[in-house]
Amino acid sequence: MTDADKDYPGHAHARAILDNVRDAIITIDGDGTITHFNRAAETMFERKAADTIGANVSELMPEPYRSEHTRYIGAYRDSGVPKAIGRIRDVHGQRAGGEVFPMELSVAEVISGPNPIYTAIIRDVTALRHATEVVRERERLAELGAIAAKLVHDIGNPLSGLTMRVEHMRRLADTPDGLPPEKLRASLDHVRNAAASMNALIRGFMDFARGQRLQRSKVDIAALLSVIVDLWAPVAAQSNASIVLDTGQGLLFVHADAEQLQRVFHNLIRNGVEAVAGGCGKTVRVSAELSDGRVAVSVCDDGPGVPANVDVFHLFETTKPGGTGIGLAVAKQIVSAHGGTISHRPRAGGGAEFRVELACGDEIEGPRA
Numbered sequence: 063m064t065d066a067d068k069d070y071p072g073h074a075h076a077r078a079i080l081d082n083v084r085d086a087i088i089t090i091d092g093d094g095t096i097t098h099f100n101r102a103a104e105t106m107f108e109r110k111a112a113d114t115i116g117a118n119v120s121e122l123m124p125e126p127y128r129s130e131h132t133r134y135i136g137a138y139r140d141s142g143v144p145k146a147i148g149r150i151r152d153v154h155g156q157r158a159g160g161e162v163f164p165m166e167l168s169v170a171e172v173i174s175g176p177n178p179i180y181t182a183i184i185r186d187v188t189a190l191r192h193a194t195e196v197v198r199e200r201e202r203l204a205e206l207g208a209i210a211a212k213l214v215h216d217i218g219n220p221l222s223g224l225t226m227r228v229e230h231m232r233r234l235a236d237t238p239d240g241l242p243p244e245k246l247r248a249s250l251d252h253v254r255n256a257a258a259s260m261n262a263l264i265r266g267f268m269d270f271a272r273g274q275r276l277q278r279s280k281v282d283i284a285a286l287l288s289v290i291v292d293l294w295a296p297v298a299a300q301s302n303a304s305i306v307l308d309t310g311q312g313l314l315f316v317h318a319d320a321e322q323l324q325r326v327f328h329n330l331i332r333n334g335v336e337a338v339a340g341g342c343g344k345t346v347r348v349s350a351e352l353s354d355g356r357v358a359v360s361v362c363d364d365g366p367g368v369p370a371n372v373d374v375f376h377l378f379e380t381t382k383p384g385g386t387g388i389g390l391a392v393a394k395q396i397v398s399a400h401g402g403t404i405s406h407r408p409r410a411g412g413g414a415e416f417r418v419e420l421a422c423g424d425e426i427e428g429p430r431a
């Protein structure tokens with residue numbers, strides 16, 4: 063029992079509880095200075111309470127949050143708009159040895175006013191994430207086995223057709239008159255198109271089979287979407303349609319693999335553009351917003367809508383003559399690897415809406431000034 067505990071017997075009881083819970087419990091003041099660091103926090107962050115109390119809480123975070131955190135606390139104090147407070151957040155911490163780990167964070171404001179005190183309860187979810195990844199990997203391998211047979215079938219058929227056509231051309235080449243140029247051209251076009259579609263199938267399959275090893279960084283969703291929209295806008299314009307981008311005023315960040323996310327939104331926006339092509343619709347609307355602490359991106363079109371009975375996220379499921387049916391299967395795989403969700407529903411008034419939700423990447427930072 064410390065001297066303070068003798069003065070306030072309730073303290074000893076509270077301290078015993080704090081030091082025996084499995085979650086890390088850290089108390090900070092309004093400047094972010096750590097005032098209490100329980101035993102579980104010592105284990106989790108590999109730091110002694112005696113060396114940590116008095117330090118700034120940003121020391122427990124990886125970059126870029128570490129450098130920015132103090133500014134965010136100040137912004138919160140000034141604006142009073144909580145972001146990290148009152149919710150469970152998926153964020154990252156950093157141990158003294160440098161290891162960055164995933165954690166669930168919930169912050170409560172214990173005392174408000176000019177000298178506020180916050181309590182953060184932190185759960186290390188490294189083991190949980192690892193277990194989830196192992197299960198996902200096993201499921202993926204099982205699925206790969208089943209679809210390999212389908213791939214052989216889907217490539218085997220056009221390949222034997224292709225071989226027969228080339229043999230036919232070869233035979234005709236040996237006849238006195240050979241092949242008339244227009245027939246030769248048509249046959250070569252056929253060969254080229256069949257080869258291109260098989261190539262697309264194989265590439266898409268490789269995307270799927272590769273699995274998703276994520277290289278996460280802080281990604282500005284609005285900037286990422288704007289690059290993709292610019293790329294597809296001219297294609298939409300060819301069908302007299304347009305793509306509208308609405309990402310609101312605030313900055314939306316996710317902690318994600320930018321390249322992989324780009325592929326997700328490429329697929330969704332391309333599907334939207336394909337849905338409105340040929341006069342089937344007028345507009346593809348891409349929007350991003352903060353929804354319940356998550357970043358929600360919606361890609362909405364006024365095309366014909368998803369046909370009934372089409373399991374859009376299933377590998378090789380396609381209703382398009384030149385489609386591979388891989389786009390959304392890969393998109394789902396990438397979004398799941400990020401711990402996010404992807405879904406679709408009919409758009410009111412006709413068309414389809416696809417929605418991706420990802421954990422917000424700047425939750426630990428608090429609001430922007």
Ligand SMILES: Nc1ncnc2c1ncn2[C@@H]1O[C@H](COP(=O)(O)OP(=O)(O)OP(=O)(O)O)[C@@H](O)[C@H]1O
Pocket residue numbers: 266329333334337363365366367368369372374379380381382384385386387388389390391413414
């Ligand atoms: N915006 C949309 N409107 C209507 N149907 C859609 C839309 N997006 C997807 N679909 C349906 O889902 C199917 C699967 O989409 P997915 O992107 O996985 O494959 P694909 O577009 O057919 O081919 P690819 O692999 O080349 O993208 C499509 O063939 C289509 O039937």
Ligand SMILES: [Mg+2]
Pocket residue numbers: 329332333389390
């Ligand atoms: Mg597609």
